[in-house]
Amino acid sequence: MTTIYPRVPTVLPPAHLPVVRLNSVTLHYMESCVGCGNCAPWCPYYYVDEEFAPVEKAELVRQILRRRYTAAGILAGRVVGARMPRTEEELWELLRSAYRCADCGFCYIACMYGIDSGAMMMALRQMLYEAGVAPTIMKVLARFERDGLYKGHPAVKSAWEAFLKEAEAPVGRRGARVLLAVTLMDITLTRDAVLNTIKVLKRVGEDFTLPEVPFGVRPPFGAIAGDVKAQRDTIKDLVAYAESLSPRLAVFIDGGYVYPQFRFEATNILRRPLGFQVLHVIELFAEYVREGRLRLKPLGIRVAWHDPCHLARRGGVIEEPREVLRKFTDYRDLPGHGERSWCCSGGAGIIFLSEEFYRRVSQLLGTDITAGVSPRESAFLRETEEALRRAMLKKVKDVRKSGVQMLVTACPACIETLRAGLKFHKVDVGVEHISNLVAKALE
Ligand code: SF4
Ligand code: SF4
Incomplete structure (x- = not known):
């Protein structure tokens, strides 16, 4: 280990990016990827553009880590796949990739080496935030x-x-x-x-x-x-x-x-x-x-549970919503469900990246947060919104196939994303928080 990662002085000029510290987990994510691409088909943003396959996005972080922490990267740079962004333009390019990841964790369970590309993208957000490059609303x-x-x-x-x-x-x-x-x-x-x-x-x-x-x-x-x-x-x-x-x-x-x-x-x-x-x-x-203690009367409605990624895949709460919903609805699972549920694509704050949300937050805070938004950020917001609409196609198809009347879920970001996405793609299925349905079924 010490021969691969010696503490040699960097040959770079002062780093443009405060690089995250390397630990055993990050080291594993950096070193163990064999480039098989198994993670790609499960990523909603891969459907937007193949450039956003988990392995491709995580490679951007690996390039930075190699440049910062490996002797080969410091000495040979791009020849060994090591690269540090040097301009603000490049940082914004990286930001684009960082927000083409909802941190849904599907790539993590699809990877036989347990590489969490979502975690890598969150590390990228941290580096960019430290460098001052982040969406204003964040x-x-x-x-x-x-x-x-x-x-x-x-x-x-x-x-x-x-x-x-x-x-x-x-x-x-x-x-x-x-x-x-x-x-x-x-x-x-x-x-x-x-x-x-x-x-x-x-x-x-x-x-x-x-x-x-x-x-x-x-x-x-x-x-x-x-x-x-x-x-x-x-x-x-x-x-x-x-x-x-x-x-x-x-x-x-x-x-x-x-x-x-x-x-x-x-x-x-x-x-x-x-x-x-x-x-x-x-x-x-x-x-x-x-x-x-909770008795519920049947509502006679055909519903499916949308598993929020952070509650199900990352949190392990999979059976409980089904256990409750089966008591009072005509329940069926979506084709992709539980640990293998398709992400709504708006997680990790992506749903907040729209001019509409900037306006809503401005209204809430009584301060116009759009005032400091640069033309570059405006373009980033429009592009992100457009990417989100396309990324949710897998989920939309899943909902269409299920034949349910209503999706029930429990995350405000999922609810906002699914309502907007289903409406945009003309799928007539309602979306409700589980508490609304349970309250309606109270005996
Ligand atoms: S599945 Fe794992 S090993 Fe294969 S490309 Fe993706 S991250 Fe790398
Ligand atoms: S965590 Fe989800 S959105 Fe992010 S790269 Fe992996 S599959 Fe794609």
């Missing part, structure tokens, strides 16, 4: 969350107060069994699902509380933006707050990256176990069904 929201600005922001405060008034639920109560960790994104994008979750908790007589202020924006936003400090600080802050209330369970309505970040990553970041258990709301509902 920078704004990661910092807004990291610095806790959402806690006192007037517009957020009044949105939160209006939500609490409607929710009519306990707030900031110490010792409640469940902390329903409602975020700002939850009350903005899936407010009906939050209110319906509360309705279910009340019906089963759960001992629960809401937080006093939103449980972050969509925490930790830094994880998808590439802002490692924001990711770490947000996790520390929110875990400390949750622990101050001493719940047994912290329950999330969001089945996107929020779930694995708190369930798995938080303990890595804090280097200790959390003082509470993390569950997604569907796991809690499944627990109620098993205990006979």
Whole structure:
């Protein structure tokens, strides 16, 4: 190992890019790829352009790592596939590839060597973010969350107060069994699902509380933006707050990256176990069904569960939603489901990369975040939106084949992406958060 990766001084001029540190996992991802291409057909962005096959995108990161960490790369550069970007133009090119990955993890399970190209693309986002190259919305929201600005922001405060008034639920109560960790994104994008979750908790007589202020924006936003400090600080802050209330369970309505970040990553970041258990709301509902606390009347509707990648493939929550849905719907699986579910393609923040979302966030914050957007970023946003529409084709075909009337899922990004995508591709199938359907079926 030491002969391959000696600590020789770099021959490059001062690096343009703060390169991520090499560890045993990154080293494996860098060294073990045999270029077989097995990962490609499972990547939604491969369908946009073969240039975006996982192996091709991860190679961009490998080139940087080789240039920075290998003697051969430092001495021979491009001859041995080592390359460091040198211009802002090249950094933007890399950004394009970084946002042609939803971090869905399908390439990871398809690779016989367990190479996680999605993780490589997240590492690329981190390097680019450090270099100052990131979409404006990512920078704004990661910092807004990291610095806790959402806690006192007037517009957020009044949105939160209006939500609490409607929710009519306990707030900031110490010792409640469940902390329903409602975020700002939850009350903005899936407010009906939050209110319906509360309705279910009340019906089963759960001992629960809401937080006093939103449980972050969509925490930790830094994880998808590439802002490692924001990711770490947000996790520390929110875990400390949750622990101050001493719940047994912290329950999330969001089945996107929020779930694995708190369930798995938080303990890595804090280097200790959390003082509470993390569950997604569907796991809690499944627990109620098993205990006979949740009785549901049949709705006579044909539905399929869309597995959010971070809840299912990366989080392992696959059986629980099916267990609940089979109780009160005509349930069937999509052709691609569970661990092998097709990604909606809008994960890892890609759905937020549109002028429409920039406007929505501007409205929420009362600040025009589009003001600082360069023509280059505008072009990037348009191109990303267009790529997303094409990337979701696999999922759309899957939904068409299934013959269901409704897709049920649990991630606000999936819901936004699927609603927009199915409408765009003229597929008449509704998309609902599981909490909305469960609340409708309450006996
Ligand atoms: S499947 Fe694995 S080994 Fe094959 S090209 Fe993809 S990352 Fe490399
Ligand atoms: S994680 Fe998903 S989107 Fe990203 S490269 Fe792999 S298959 Fe493609």
